[in-house]
Amino acid sequence: MDALLNRLINAFGVSGHEDEVKKVIEEEVKSMGFDCEEDKMGNLIVYLTETPGTKDKLMFCAHMDSMGLIANYIDDKGFVRVGALGDFEAANMINNFVTFENGTLGRICSAKKDAGIEDLFIDLGVKNREEALALIKEGNVAKFNGAVLEIGDNLVAPYMDNRIGCYILLKVLENLAENIKNHENYLENLNREYYFVFSTQNKLGGRGARAAAYHIEPDYSIVIDAEIAGDYPGGKSNISLEEGPSIKIIDRTLVVHHKAKEILEKSAQESDIKVQYSVGEEGTDGATIHKERSGVKTAVLSVPCRYIHTNEEMINIQDIKNSIKLILGLI
Template sequence: MKTLLKTLCSVDGVSGDEAHVRGCIRAMVEPFADEIREDRQGNLCALRRGTAGGEKVRMVCAHMDEVGFIVTSIDDKGYLSLSPVGGIDLRVALGRQLRVRGEKGSVYGVTGLTPVHIAGDDEKKKTPKQLCLDIGAADRAEAEQVAAVGDFASFVTAPGDFGEGMFKAKAIDDRLGCAVMAELLRTKAPCAYDTWFVFSTREEVGGAGAKAASFALDPSEALVLEGTTAADVAGVEGEKRVCCAGKGAVVSYMDRSAIYSPELFAKLKRLAAENGIPVQTKMLVAGGTDAGSITVSRGGIPCAGISAPVRYLHAPASVVSWADCEAVLKLAALYLRNE
């Protein structure tokens, strides 16, 4: 799974522009799926036939998209104006390298800000509402040769291991969930029931992909695989840490998007305890997932959630523990195998 995650975190796929990452995932899983399809929302859906028979159908979901930016204008000096796509604290984006992708290809740039040597005290305290990207163009005409309004921009971060079993990269949220699902498909992990593995789109801007997929597939129940907020960092204490990297997979009971099925929550906790898989629960209700779309689809779909604690979500570089990733993988495999 390590190689899969490193590969996926190297690919760009801002919400609304998931084609590149979708193609990468399709190449990984298509040979191992009993059926594969793409829908009009851009979701990639791969079917694994179950062993138990019956009419019950499960859905496992992880979103392909990442937070990023979209080009909103190009000025006379060749600078690109960017607006966030998804929830980004613009403080983390200042002075960063971005890659712009569009019909004209890709181009690199650096987000600009007033140099500290000349910025006033008030300016230093302000967070800009919009970013300016310097792509090295001399003027508007030169910039328009390589970029256009509506192009998407992603953080540029080389993925890699560091420290004691830790991994850093962009877009761990939620290429981690995608890597877990790809691994389950590639290793032919047994499924008790017919199971659709849905690599969804646009979670970071409202969950339109999961909403469409869950309505079309009409599963009996669903499991969402995610990366979730771990604030076990310097200066944060108590419940505000939410959850902690290295302490196991996070089993969800509630977040800001959904209340998860109590029965499935209890089932995951039981499976983890019986099989020695380290798990934890959040100490604070925070964040949201595709469960917010899935639980209200059709007449309502019971939903469970397993996440890995991820530090510095929605930033140029996030951090996750490989041990936590393995815990997510093992617990998801047990859920699928059990009736």
């Protein structure tokens, strides 16, 4: 697995606690020679323009945060009752391990066979509440642990949703840095101003993306995210791994703007990239972006992902490469 992607996946980044992921991204961006602005919501913003305010603005957005657990209550025996940060099936997480932000390890257990989030608890291996409080406190958050593997042409890891979006935007910036270095007046000749936003708190209602869109006031936005793939027994979507990135049509939070969608389609056609089209329930940062200011023409480019919202999500390597290629072609 690519070293950068591995670093992104292993960085702690539960929603509202994205500092480790942010540090990885900031180091990469600065090593490319770009300036990186952090706003009041903790979003990282990189922009490519020679003369701000003279051209249409297009904002790319990928969220840094991930789902996790929050310690709600520690009982007399030291067991930690938890709440969910983000959407996932509680039953999928039983018997797995979590790591709190301070490095404390725990095992996820359930009080019932058919568990909901209210039935989960974390066993820290202690005897009582006092011992538990020496390790963590109520309000601390934990990330899910999982293997990081390559299986054939696929990558399996926790938090592909949406460290893969961050990785794609960083690889695009890496290519653009080379173009700027090797071609005189490259920025001046761009047909738009381009903003790259690595957003916070997607799992808490897209708060970071909303603030970034308000600040930048883009004309267009392209959200980069992972999307449920349904090409396995029990799968419930119309997209598959290794069939190309997916352009969203509609979900419960967004009707994709046809002009933003056409920008993606034109790049795919010119770059000879096969794409899929998805219709789904899952929302993205596009839910809050498209309503900001006087409105933003918004589209979503997704990487198909099997077993999404578990601690072992699967994504195809070629779909990642084609997503990078499509965005570079667009720019």
